[in-house]
Amino acid sequence: MNIKAFFVDALASALELGIGTPDDVLRHVTPDVLANNLPRPLWARLLTACLGAPKVDARLVVETVGVANLCEHVPATIIWTCIAEMGTRSIGKAFEAATPSPMISRTTQPMRSTSSVLSPPPEPVAKPTPASGTPVQLGPSIPRPTPAKGVATQPVSGLVGESSEGESQPPSRARSPSQRFRQSGTGVRTLGGVARRPQAAAVPVVKPIANASKRVENNDYETETAVESADWREKEIVVDDEQLVDWQADPGSAVAITGDDDFSDIGGRKR
Amino acid sequence: MSDQRQQWFAKVVESGLQNEIFNPGDVLAHATPDVLANHLPPELLSKVLTASLAAGSMTPERVLETITPELLAKHLPHEVLWSCIAAAAARAGVTNVVVS
Numbered sequence: 001m002n003i004k005a006f007f008v009d010a011l012a013s014a015l016e017l018g019i020g021t022p023d024d025v026l027r028h029v030t031p032d033v034l035a036n037n038l039p040r041p042l043w044a045r046l047l048t049a050c051l052g053a054p055k056v057d058a059r060l061v062v063e064t065v066g067v068a069n070l071c072e073h074v075p076a077t078i079i080w081t082c083i084a085e086m087g088t089r090s091i092g093k094a095f096e097a098a099t100p101s102p103m104i105s106r107t108t109q110p111m112r113s114t115s116s117v118l119s120p121p122p123e124p125v126a127k128p129t130p131a132s133g134t135p136v137q138l139g140p141s142i143p144r145p146t147p148a149k150g151v152a153t154q155p156v157s158g159l160v161g162e163s164s165e166g167e168s169q170p171p172s173r174a175r176s177p178s179q180r181f182r183q184s185g186t187g188v189r190t191l192g193g194v195a196r197r198p199q200a201a202a203v204p205v206v207k208p209i210a211n212a213s214k215r216v217e218n219n220d221y222e223t224e225t226a227v228e229s230a231d232w233r234e235k236e237i238v239v240d241d242e243q244l245v246d247w248q249a250d251p252g253s254a255v256a257i258t259g260d261d262d263f264s265d266i267g268g269r270k271r
Numbered sequence: 272m273s274d275q276r277q278q279w280f281a282k283v284v285e286s287g288l289q290n291e292i293f294n295p296g297d298v299l300a301h302a303t304p305d306v307l308a309n310h311l312p313p314e315l316l317s318k319v320l321t322a323s324l325a326a327g328s329m330t331p332e333r334v335l336e337t338i339t340p341e342l343l344a345k346h347l348p349h350e351v352l353w354s355c356i357a358a359a360a361a362r363a364g365v366t367n368v369v370v371s
Contacts, residue, residue, distance in 0.1 A: 002290040003363050009286030010279075017275035017282075076365040084366065087283075087356065090276045091349045 007071040007079045015067065020086035022058035028082040029074050037073045038065065280352045281344035288340070293359035295331035301355040302347055310346045311338065 014020040038046070042065055049064040050056045062070070071079050088095040287293050308316065319337045323329035335343075343352060360366040 001292060001363065003292060003365060006283075006286045006290040006292045009290075010283045013279050013282040013286075017279045019276060019279045076363075080360050080365040084357065084360070087353050090279070091353055093350075 003076055004071050007076065007083065008068050010083050011071060011079065012067045014083065014086045015062070019090050020082070022062040024086060025062050025070070025082055026058040028078050028085070029070060033074060033078060034061075034065070037075065038069070039073065042069055042073070276349060277344045280349050281340045283356055284340040284343060284352055287356060287359060288335070292363060293355060295335040297359060298335060298343070298355055299331045301351050301358070302343065306347060306351055307334075307338070310348065311342075312346065315342065315346070 011020075011025070015022065015025070034043075034046075046061065046064050049060060053060055085095045284298070288295070288298075307319075311319075315338060319329070319334055322333060322337050326333055357366065
């Protein structure tokens with residue numbers, strides 16, 4: 001008895017003659033049934049055909065797998081159920097299943113058990129989000145910066161020229177009195193300029209605005225002895241009489257001549 | 272549809288016989304002499320009888336040599352053929368349906 005060959009003939013001729021349709025076949029030979037019974041090479045062929053086809057339907061599945069392969073690998077009871085439905089329908093009788101079809105009871109399918117392998121991903125761990133404006137501690141050895149009043153909200157670039165303000169702030173990090181300077185190469189950096197070491201305040205030089213453009217042409221600096229400005233000519237210099245030197249009365253008290261040079265004619269000169 | 276169904280039943284019966292799903296005796300168990308006598312045309316009845324007389328006996332095999340599956344599907348009710356097929360499937364243990 002070759003039941004499979006009989007099934008092949010019956011099923012193939014039914015499809016060929018229009019007794020049954022591929023939909024009738026897949027109503028019993030469900031994808032779950034195929035998944036549990038069809039060899040992987042046939043599945044590869046089926047997937048390839050489905051991927052390359054513009055439309056995937058029952059006809060494509062049956063024609064790709066083939067009736068012979070269906071009858072070879074699918075359980076005979078399922079194939080017979082399919083044939084029986086076609087046969088009873090062809091003679092105008094109702095088809096009823098005596099027992100629940102095994103391909104309908106999905107709980108017995110091994111495919112269902114494989115779903116446990118693909119367990120759902122775990123719930124995402126809720127990470128504490130820092131509050132806005134609260135810096136995150138960067139590391140265990142780096143203390144949390146303590147923002148000063150009116151400084152924390154300012155950008156770092158705005159604090160470059162405000163070292164005088166930072167001078168009045170107490171240092172945020174404890175330091176021994178004997179250690180005046182921080183050792184180089186410690187790798188510790190200030191955080192946002194808040195905990196900067198106190199620096200000497202630079203006294204701003206107030207420059208006179210008058211003739212500013214003229215000074216810019218000559219020099220960018222101004223000293224006490226600079227004579228480029230003509231203001232001194234107009235001012236009267238107050239000098240005490242004691243500061244005056246009578247060169248003619250006592251020339252030796254003003255200048256101590258220690259050399260051998262002849263300065264005999266110096267008295268006639270006006271310095 | 273009737274032609275296709277006839278061809279399909281003929282094919283199934285032929286395949287069942289070839290694959291020994293059922294034998295000629297199983298067919299005649301459903302296609303009884305009464306069914307044959309009431310549905311076969313006179314020329315076929317005559318031919319069956321002629322062949323049996325020539326061979327000296329009438330066996331189910333010899334009857335089906337004369338009345339081929341195509342003729343069975345053509346003249347006999349398909350319900351009869353289907354009952355034969357379904358019963359054979361039940362004997363093979365592949366059926367889980369009730370064939371009414």
